[in-house]
Amino acid sequence: MKKTILAAVLATTATMAAMPSFARDQISIVGSSTVYPFATVVAERFGKSTSYATPTIESTGSGGGLKLFCEGVGENTPDITNSSSYIKKSQYEACAEKNIDIIEVKIGYDGIALANSKAGVKLDVSQKDLFLALAAEVPNASGKLIPNPNKTWKDVNSSLPAVAIRVLGPPPTSGTRAAFVELVMEEGCEAFEGLSDEVCSSMREDGAFVEAGENDNLIVQKLVADTTAYGIFGYSFLDQNSDKLQGASFNGVDISFDNIADGSYPVSRPLHFFIKKQHIGVVPGIVEYAELFLSPAAQSADGYLAEKGLIPLGAAELKKYRNDLKKQNVLVIK
Numbered sequence: 001m002k003k004t005i006l007a008a009v010l011a012t013t014a015t016m017a018a019m020p021s022f023a024r025d026q027i028s029i030v031g032s033s034t035v036y037p038f039a040t041v042v043a044e045r046f047g048k049s050t051s052y053a054t055p056t057i058e059s060t061g062s063g064g065g066l067k068l069f070c071e072g073v074g075e076n077t078p079d080i081t082n083s084s085s086y087i088k089k090s091q092y093e094a095c096a097e098k099n100i101d102i103i104e105v106k107i108g109y110d111g112i113a114l115a116n117s118k119a120g121v122k123l124d125v126s127q128k129d130l131f132l133a134l135a136a137e138v139p140n141a142s143g144k145l146i147p148n149p150n151k152t153w154k155d156v157n158s159s160l161p162a163v164a165i166r167v168l169g170p171p172p173t174s175g176t177r178a179a180f181v182e183l184v185m186e187e188g189c190e191a192f193e194g195l196s197d198e199v200c201s202s203m204r205e206d207g208a209f210v211e212a213g214e215n216d217n218l219i220v221q222k223l224v225a226d227t228t229a230y231g232i233f234g235y236s237f238l239d240q241n242s243d244k245l246q247g248a249s250f251n252g253v254d255i256s257f258d259n260i261a262d263g264s265y266p267v268s269r270p271l272h273f274f275i276k277k278q279h280i281g282v283v284p285g286i287v288e289y290a291e292l293f294l295s296p297a298a299q300s301a302d303g304y305l306a307e308k309g310l311i312p313l314g315a316a317e318l319k320k321y322r323n324d325l326k327k328q329n330v331l332v333i334k
Helices: 002-018 036-049 062-069 089-097 127-134 175-189 197-201 216-225 235-240 257-261 286-293 315-327
Strands: 028-031 080-083 102-117 137-139 145-147 167-169 209-211 230-234 245-247 268-276
Touching: 028 036, 028 062, 036 235, 036 286, 062 080, 062 089, 062 175, 062 268, 080 286, 102 175, 102 216, 102 235, 102 257, 102 286, 102 315, 127 175, 167 175, 167 216, 175 197, 175 230, 175 268, 216 230, 216 235, 216 245, 230 235, 235 245, 235 257, 268 286, 286 315
Parallel strands: 028 080, 167 209, 167 230
Antiparallel strands: 080 268, 102 230, 102 245, 102 268, 137 145
């Protein structure tokens, strides 16, 4: 009998020793600059309306956030990472190698804007136009790949203005960059036969495309200062700066809340965050924070996130992600 009790005590002690014990009681969030303003609004409300501390949020870019997130389990690693592009299999496997279980939460949709100063020329472009404007290499008349020779938008398409091509965009670590490559560059690349994935996704490095960092607000400032330049960022930043900036149309369709919501604007993508399941119950408030993101006040068409430019989830998706969160269903990528 004593041996049985002793064995039970030792087993319980071993289990408790295996559980992480964190000194911090504040949720740590990293990741996407696009998701950052939405997460900040929710975090502020969370801190004011609950007994939990206001989460800390760092804008590292989607790729940078997932790298930090997948470093392991423990108080020196983030609890949540925001992402404006879906997690890649390689990123998922990096987390799996550290025995990290992931809970996915989709929070809504966003459009990718090609925007410029209202004092400049508004563009109406296609994905093909942007591929020809921004790809490192393009096919010439005989189909041979050559370094991109196009200097002005008119060189790309005679209906566009004779304005020098200068586009400020996010770096490779950004989810917006990944989504732009997928939804614009790769789509435009399909107009030409036989081009490799590398050709379709490689951006110019001759000054026509400029990596302007993860700070979308800084891109906005540069566009106001240079009326001939264009910038790539999420719709929410355009919406918040609509007094100064205008968005290009794609195939005649303007970027707007309604056009993203109904799917007519072609360059749109879902936004997510990913929770480290091992931190739930160790760092207080993680599930409650996620629930607030999926609450009616946040997700309704006239909710406070919609006011910031987020296109809310539909009823079916909202039900799915609330259920996944409640049951703590773990993401599986095969």
